[in-house]
Amino acid sequence: MTFGRSGAASVVLNVGGARYSLSRELLKDFPLRRVSRLHGCRSERDVLEVCDDYDRERNEYFFDRHSEAFGFILLYVRGHGKLRFAPRMCELSFYNEMIYWGLEGAHLEYCCQRRLDDRMSDTYTFYSADEPGVLGRDEARPGGAEAAPSRRWLERMRRTFEEPTSSLAAQILASVSVVFVIVSMVVLCASTLPDWRNAAADNRSLDDRSRIIEAICIGWFTAECIVRFIVSKNKCEFVKRPLNIIDLLAITPYYISVLMTVFTGENSQLQRAGVTLRVLRMMRIFWVIKLARHFIGLQTLGLTLKRCYREMVMLLVFICVAMAIFSALSQLLEHGLDLETSNKDFTSIPAACWWVIISMTTVGYGDMYPITVPGRILGGVCVVSGIVLLALPITFIYHSFVQCYHELKFRSARYSRSLSAEFLN
Numbered sequence: 001m002t003f004g005r006s007g008a009a010s011v012v013l014n015v016g017g018a019r020y021s022l023s024r025e026l027l028k029d030f031p032l033r034r035v036s037r038l039h040g041c042r043s044e045r046d047v048l049e050v051c052d053d054y055d056r057e058r059n060e061y062f063f064d065r066h067s068e069a070f071g072f073i074l075l076y077v078r079g080h081g082k083l084r085f086a087p088r089m090c091e092l093s094f095y096n097e098m099i100y101w102g103l104e105g106a107h108l109e110y111c112c113q114r115r116l117d118d119r120m121s122d123t124y125t126f127y128s129a130d131e132p133g134v135l136g137r138d139e140a141r142p143g144g145a146e147a148a149p150s151r152r153w154l155e156r157m158r159r160t161f162e163e164p165t166s167s168l169a170a171q172i173l174a175s176v177s178v179v180f181v182i183v184s185m186v187v188l189c190a191s192t193l194p195d196w197r198n199a200a201a202d203n204r205s206l207d208d209r210s211r212i213i214e215a216i217c218i219g220w221f222t223a224e225c226i227v228r229f230i231v232s233k234n235k236c237e238f239v240k241r242p243l244n245i246i247d248l249l250a251i252t253p254y255y256i257s258v259l260m261t262v263f264t265g266e267n268s269q270l271q272r273a274g275v276t277l278r279v280l281r282m283m284r285i286f287w288v289i290k291l292a293r294h295f296i297g298l299q300t301l302g303l304t305l306k307r308c309y310r311e312m313v314m315l316l317v318f319i320c321v322a323m324a325i326f327s328a329l330s331q332l333l334e335h336g337l338d339l340e341t342s343n344k345d346f347t348s349i350p351a352a353c354w355w356v357i358i359s360m361t362t363v364g365y366g367d368m369y370p371i372t373v374p375g376r377i378l379g380g381v382c383v384v385s386g387i388v389l390l391a392l393p394i395t396f397i398y399h400s401f402v403q404c405y406h407e408l409k410f411r412s413a414r415y416s417r418s419l420s421a422e423f424l425n
Contacts, residue, residue: 009023009024010022010023010024010059011024012058012060012061013035013060013061014063015065015070016063016065016067017067018067020074024039032073032077032101033101034100034101034102037050038050038051044056047061052064065097065100065101066086066089066094068089069089069093069094069097070097070101072084072086073098073101076107083103083107083109083112084108084109084112085115090119091115091119092120095116117403117406120406120407154233158228158232158233160173161173161228161231164293164294176220177220177221177224177290177293178294180216180221181287181288181290183213183217184213184214184217185285185287185288187210187217188284188285190210191210214254217287218251218254221287221290222251225247225251228244242302243289243290246286246289246290247290249283250283250284250286250287250290253283253284296405296408296409300401300408303404303407304397304400304401304404307400308396308397311393311397311400312393314393315389315393318392318393319357319386322356322382322385322386322389323356323357323360326352326359326378326381327349327350327352327353328349328352329378330346330356330370330375330378330382331346331348331351331352333370333378334346334370334371334372334375343370343372345368345369346368346375351368355368355370356382359382359383360382360383360385360386360389361390362383362387
């Protein structure tokens with residue numbers, strides 16, 4: 001540490017009146033991000049951007065924060081137990097202290113996470129670490145004042161394209177994008193109608209107009225994707241996001257089909273190329289998933305599936321195990337015991353798997369069914385077992401869905417409030 005009283009082997013942290021003495025080496029790799037930032041300070045001005053006051057004579061750094069909350073956090077980072085809420089302290093206040101020192105909600109014990117989620121739901125509060133103002137003024141970095149205008153402009157552009165409710169311009173942009181998605185889907189669906197194909201074959205201008213509309217929609221989606229990539233904070237993280245991957249899958253087939261048409265021609269004798277073109281054109285259905293950017297319901301579904309992948313895998317394992325057992329038994333009872341009066345629909349275990357899956361999910365197409373008494377009894381057990389197995393993980397998925405919905409709704413409400421302030425100004 002280059003700043004501070006020369007020759008001092010330790011520094012003193014004064015948090016709300018409680019003093020802690022730390023060595024300089026320990027300060028360098030301290031688990032709390034705000035404390036470790038003191039090691040890189042070069043001047044008193046840098047120090048005051050991290051803490052509230054500094055005493056050069058005592059080499060003491062003062063933080064005007066809750067001392068009891070910092071004591072609990074300090075015990076956690078030292079490895080003495082797990083992080084729980086301080087007694088007689090508001091959950092939101094303690095969480096605000098955690099964010100200030102550089103921790104997240106994931107560091108809390110599971111029971112405390114549930115308490116925090118319930119409290120946020122009751123008070124319509126949702127914290128985000130990347131929001132300006134949550135961490136406070138002292139999260140600024142040295143030299144940040146010069147780059148602040150450009151960062152604010154990039155952040156405003158990013159929110160305009162990523163958050164449909166963040167501003168009036170973002171809402172207009174989202175509405176235009178939704179209109180393009182709807183138009184492209186209508187054209188795609190209409191192009192599969194027999195009357196449309198016959199009319200397009202007789203009238204070349206109709207097919208040309210549909211191609212022009214398709215090109216305009218693709219141009220809009222491409223420009224939107226490029227701008228969002230340019231203004232993104234982390235380019236690698238941008239490419240890895242599922243919605244961005246879906247955008248790429250929806251846009252790329254059009255350019256591939258155009259290139260294939262250019263190189264092979266419209267009336268190409270390469271039948272495989274023709275099939276490939278039809279498949280690529282049908283991949284435009286992925287554009288529907290772009291609506292997830294503008295509707296909380298689809299975002300909630302995606303976030304729930306992401307958080308409940310363990311429960312989904314468990315549900316899949318339950319179904320696969322039950323399918324293996326019931327398909328083997330049904331094949332034995334319906335076909336394996338009496339070959340003369342056997343059920344021809346259950347000639348093999350893979351064939352019986354189809355009957356098991358539609359029975360466990362209570363769909364029951366009726367295309368195949370057991371005819372023997374033992375087979376029908378087994379069918380009843382299969383249906384009841386399917387209801388029970390499917391219901392077991394549903395509770396966890398439901399609670400996660402509700403939590404994700406509240407988080408996204410609060411986030412949207414927060415941006416709507418900022419939109420109202422912007423409109424009034």
